[in-house]
Amino acid sequence: MTERSAAEEQKWDLIIGEQGKFFSLNLRDIWRFRDLLVMFVKRDIVTVYKQTILGPIWFVIQPIFTSLTYMIIFTRMAKIGTDEISPILFYLAGVTMWNYFSETLNVTSKTFIENASIFGKVYFPRVIIPLSKIISGLIKYLIQFALFLIVLAYNFIVKGNVHPNAAVLLLPVLLLLMAFMSFGIGLIITSMTTKYRDLTFLITFGISLFMYLTPVIYPASKFANYRYILNLNPLTSIFETFKYGFLGKGEFNIMWLGYTALFTLVVTVYGMAVFNKIEKKFIDTV
Amino acid sequence: MSSSIAIKVENLSKMYRLGQVGTGTLSHDLKRWWALTRGKEDPYLKIGQVNKRSEKGDSQYTWALKDISFQVNQGDVLGIVGSNGAGKSTLLKLLSRVTSPTEGRVKVKGRIASLLEVGTGFHPEMTGRENIYMNGAILGMSRHEIKRKFDDIVEFAGIAKYTETPVKRYSSGMYVRLAFAVAAHLESEILIVDEVLAVGDMEFQKKCLSKMNDISHNDGRTVLFVSHNLPSVQALCNRAISLEFGQKRMEGDTADVIADYLKKNKGGDAVKWNGRSEAEVAGKLAYFSDISLHSQFDNNIQMGDDIVLNIGVTLTDDIQGVMLRIMLHDSNEQLITSLFSLDFGTDLKLKKGYNSTRITVKKPNLLPGDYKISLSVLYNYGSQVYDTINDCITFTMLVADVTGTGVPFLSDRGKMWFDTEFVNLNA
Numbered sequence: 001m002t003e004r005s006a007a008e009e010q011k012w013d014l015i016i017g018e019q020g021k022f023f024s025l026n027l028r029d030i031w032r033f034r035d036l037l038v039m040f041v042k043r044d045i046v047t048v049y050k051q052t053i054l055g056p057i058w059f060v061i062q063p064i065f066t067s068l069t070y071m072i073i074f075t076r077m078a079k080i081g082t083d084e085i086s087p088i089l090f091y092l093a094g095v096t097m098w099n100y101f102s103e104t105l106n107v108t109s110k111t112f113i114e115n116a117s118i119f120g121k122v123y124f125p126r127v128i129i130p131l132s133k134i135i136s137g138l139i140k141y142l143i144q145f146a147l148f149l150i151v152l153a154y155n156f157i158v159k160g161n162v163h164p165n166a167a168v169l170l171l172p173v174l175l176l177l178m179a180f181m182s183f184g185i186g187l188i189i190t191s192m193t194t195k196y197r198d199l200t201f202l203i204t205f206g207i208s209l210f211m212y213l214t215p216v217i218y219p220a221s222k223f224a225n226y227r228y229i230l231n232l233n234p235l236t237s238i239f240e241t242f243k244y245g246f247l248g249k250g251e252f253n254i255m256w257l258g259y260t261a262l263f264t265l266v267v268t269v270y271g272m273a274v275f276n277k278i279e280k281k282f283i284d285t286v
Numbered sequence: 287m288s289s290s291i292a293i294k295v296e297n298l299s300k301m302y303r304l305g306q307v308g309t310g311t312l313s314h315d316l317k318r319w320w321a322l323t324r325g326k327e328d329p330y331l332k333i334g335q336v337n338k339r340s341e342k343g344d345s346q347y348t349w350a351l352k353d354i355s356f357q358v359n360q361g362d363v364l365g366i367v368g369s370n371g372a373g374k375s376t377l378l379k380l381l382s383r384v385t386s387p388t389e390g391r392v393k394v395k396g397r398i399a400s401l402l403e404v405g406t407g408f409h410p411e412m413t414g415r416e417n418i419y420m421n422g423a424i425l426g427m428s429r430h431e432i433k434r435k436f437d438d439i440v441e442f443a444g445i446a447k448y449t450e451t452p453v454k455r456y457s458s459g460m461y462v463r464l465a466f467a468v469a470a471h472l473e474s475e476i477l478i479v480d481e482v483l484a485v486g487d488m489e490f491q492k493k494c495l496s497k498m499n500d501i502s503h504n505d506g507r508t509v510l511f512v513s514h515n516l517p518s519v520q521a522l523c524n525r526a527i528s529l530e531f532g533q534k535r536m537e538g539d540t541a542d543v544i545a546d547y548l549k550k551n552k553g554g555d556a557v558k559w560n561g562r563s564e565a566e567v568a569g570k571l572a573y574f575s576d577i578s579l580h581s582q583f584d585n586n587i588q589m590g591d592d593i594v595l596n597i598g599v600t601l602t603d604d605i606q607g608v609m610l611r612i613m614l615h616d617s618n619e620q621l622i623t624s625l626f627s628l629d630f631g632t633d634l635k636l637k638k639g640y641n642s643t644r645i646t647v648k649k650p651n652l653l654p655g656d657y658k659i660s661l662s663v664l665y666n667y668g669s670q671v672y673d674t675i676n677d678c679i680t681f682t683m684l685v686a687d688v689t690g691t692g693v694p695f696l697s698d699r700g701k702m703w704f705d706t707e708f709v710n711l712n713a
Contacts, residue, residue, distance in 0.1 A: 014398070016383060017298070017391030036423035043420060050452075097559055101561045120402045122424055123383035178418075280386035283379070284302060 029125045038131035044079050060147045067091035081217040083249040092148050094216035100141040101182050102207045107133045108186025120169050126279040134179045152227050163248025174238050177264050184267030191278040195285050215239050231256050234263040293358040294507040297390035300351040300376050336410045350376040351532045363502040365523030366512045372529040374512045396475030406463030410454035421468045435471045437711040443467035443635040475509045516684050517654050559678040572601045572663045572672035579679045589686040601638050608636045651702045654685045
């Protein structure tokens with residue numbers, strides 16, 4: 001009997017209550033639920049504009065209106081320059097990128113609280129939810145990016161005042177960095193909100209404030225004297241490299257981009273570790 | 287040993303913090319962290335108490351489950367019974383990995399799918415088809431699997447016409463049927479089911495029960511079933527465990543466990559109907575103040591036992607000839623009987639003010655099922671009705687071996703039974 005049970009011991013498919021490692025990606029589980037990941041992405045995209053007449057066109061109307069608003073407020077009224085780039089193009093570049101970052105951060109940082117009811121009823125790797133958010137956010141971004149490209153082509157052909165260069169090839173890297181930065185920070189915040197709800201109030205406020213510390217609506221060159229401080233914000237190099245590549249203005253500095261990459265790696269790894277620890281018990285405290 | 291172990295639960299314990307979670311957690315966290323960094327034990331884990339809700343404890347932490355160990359063999363249908371707060375839901379949550387145990391572990395062989403709720407992840411804006419895929423994926427099915435079973439699911443739910451309609455346009459019955467249909471077609475080796483069957487109409491409930499029977503008996507899959515509904519536990523499960531205050535009380539054959547469980551719970555006015563507001567009784571010459579059913583636990587009565595009702599009747603004036611009536615309906619609103627106190631020659635002699643009365647229906651010949659009680663206080667067989675409360679008490683008649691043959695009435699035999707003699711006159 002004991003021999004038999006010893007043999008059995010090897011064959012368990014799952015052991016609940018094991019102390020997990022500090023950091024485990026649990027890729028096998030995520031792979032098993034890959035169809036669910038696809039379903040969540042689809043749901044995010046499809047359900048947003050169901051029962052609307054314009055449907056997915058809303059994805060592009062929104063950044064156009066935001067850019068126009070910024071144009072009126074910051075260019076016309078506040079007279080903040082845009083580095084001699086057509087203001088609508090300049091803002092469109094910033095706004096679409098910023099939207100991707102802030103929306104992803106906003107939803108991933110609410111992972112536990114918003115999904116408490118479903119997490120309380122069924123098991124699947126919790127990280128599927130924030131992963132689906134960065135993917136559906138990316139799809140939305142790419143739709144908006146197409147709009148940006150159209151405006152860019154117009155400026156390039158008709159006005160000739162933009163100078164795209166080889167740095168555009170870095171776009172996938174920039175998007176990846178931005179996606180995982182918001183993912184990592186989001187995971188850390190959502191893990192903390194399961195116990196300390198106060199953070200939920202701060203996060204929305206914090207994100208909108210943070211936009212002004214990032215060269216979204218102004219060129220970084222405007223603050224040449226404080227460049228170091230501005231560069232400490234890991235988003236700065238992403239936005240500047242993007243503008244450098246597509247518009248020919250801005251700054252491309254491999255060192256600061258490396259700093260951003262390191263920062264992203266650290267928050268992602270730390271975020272995953274905290275998230276893995278919290279996900280096992282959060283339902284008791286949320 | 288033909289069957290192997292599917293689930294092995296070892297010293298499973300779960301601690302919860304009482305009271306308002308969120309206040310003072312920072313200070314507790316700091317204390318715990320301080321103790322752990324000095325290599326000491328978690329200061330809050332030591333003060334474990336047995337989870338007796340009615341007794342006020344001095345600890346802020348409580349064990350919802352303490353040292354539970356049991357095994358489930360492959361192909362077993364295990365029923366988990368226990369009164370409210372015994373730890374059934376906590377156990378299910380741990381088994382379905384919604385939360386983690388404080389101590390102990392569970393070893394599992396095979397895929398687990400849990401149904402703590404039907405329709406998890408349904409999105410009202412999405413169509414029936416999209417939701418089948420969504421819900422299936424959440425429960426752990428692959429796209430391919432769902433595709434293969436799609437037609438079966440639609441047929442089982444009976445919604446063929448509505449697969450392309452958003453589920454927010456569904457009737458609530460259709461919604462529930464669709465949700466259960468997806469769950470019923472799960473292919474996991476182990477299925478954990480909470481009281482989700484308490485939804486839908488009678489016909490659909492029967493369909494669900496027979497589907498569950500299929501799953502376990504024909505496919506040889508393991509099912510863990512938690513329910514308050516003892517008749518369905520009796521009908522479905524071959525083994526059962528009972529929980530009490532977070533600890534295991536008994537494990538064994540379903541019949542033994544339920545019998546033991548009922549014995550322990552004997553007595554007590556469990557089910558109550560608690561009067562109405564003063565406005566509602568204003569102007570009534572006589573009305574019911576309170577009604578309670580004396581039962582073994584919750585609202586269950588075992589076959590062969592009496593139905594005992596304790597009733598408070600208030601008269602606002604001195605009236606002669608006030609009588610009580612009890613009516614019994616089955617769950618389909620069919621009247622089974624209507625009995626007046628005067629039928630039995632009883633003059634209750636109710637006085638002005640509060641009267642405490644009791645109605646005992648002696649060994650009713652009811653078969654297992656759900657029944658409803660309606661009460662009236664009236665004058666002279668109903669020439670004047672002072673007060674009527676419809677369906678004030680609902681109870682479930684549980685199966686018992688009333689004929690003493692060892693084979694209780696199980697399947698559908700109607701509503702009543704009569705002590706009947708079958709004789710071969712040639713013999």
